[in-house]
Amino acid sequence: MGQPLWTVWHHDQQLSKVANTNNDLIKQVTVTTHWWDVRLDAKEYLQAGNLLRNGKYYQVIENGRILKTPLTHPTAGYPVYSGFKHDATFALVIQQYAGLSKDIKRGISEIDLSPTKANPQRLHLFMNDGNEVYASPASFRAKMKYYPEIAAQMNGKGIVNLEVGAYSYPFPQHKSKSKTKHGTTNDHVQTSR
CATH class of the missing domain: 3.40.50.10960 (Rossmann fold)
Incomplete structure (x- = not known):
């Protein structure tokens, strides 16, 4: 904010690289420039666990x-x-x-x-x-x-x-209730985990 528009024109790859470096969740940044404004659209990686x-x-x-x-x-x-x-x-x-x-x-x-x-x-x-x-x-x-x-x-x-x-x-018939590692209860065989 507050920067001249010409500092953004034709620097979309550099902006995307800086965004990826500074935020692990950012997958891709698209920079769109219009006459007087700049729009940044970011796609994030989804959580996998x-x-x-x-x-x-x-x-x-x-x-x-x-x-x-x-x-x-x-x-x-x-x-x-x-x-x-x-x-x-x-x-x-x-x-x-x-x-x-x-x-x-x-x-x-x-x-x-x-x-x-x-x-x-x-x-x-x-x-x-x-x-x-x-x-x-x-x-x-x-x-x-x-x-x-x-x-x-x-x-x-x-x-x-x-x-x-x-x-x-x-x-097997000798099922028992046990907790999974993160605390939810499932009915399953007691394992030596």
Whole structure:
């Protein structure tokens, strides 16, 4: 404000670069100049969840960036990620999550890295409907689109395994109520997490 209009003309790329450098949430800035005014339109990255690291939550956006300021509580409506380092696996999971439908995104409570010998990148998802899902980062988005149909055909709550193929099975009879890492209660098998 208060700058001569000529200082803005033909500097839209520079303004966009400065905006991106100063604000991690800005995806793109479009500068439109009219005879006596300038209009800036900013597009922001969407939130992709909350990363749990050292007992603190950090906002993650869809380009894979982890914002530096810790949150006191995770942002409601987004999954909590845990067990991840800031590496290629985490970046792939965020990219895959970003491509999911809104309904499936809303159904995910937690995404944990839960490696096994057979699958060192195995994901363990806790769903808001009480089911749990096992998946692999590379096929996560493609296979999660089948989750609503699989869950609808299940008799009760259980596990949906999307690692190789897609199948489901009920929880064992000794189900117990337990809390997820960020405090919501789901009916699921007590795990040693």
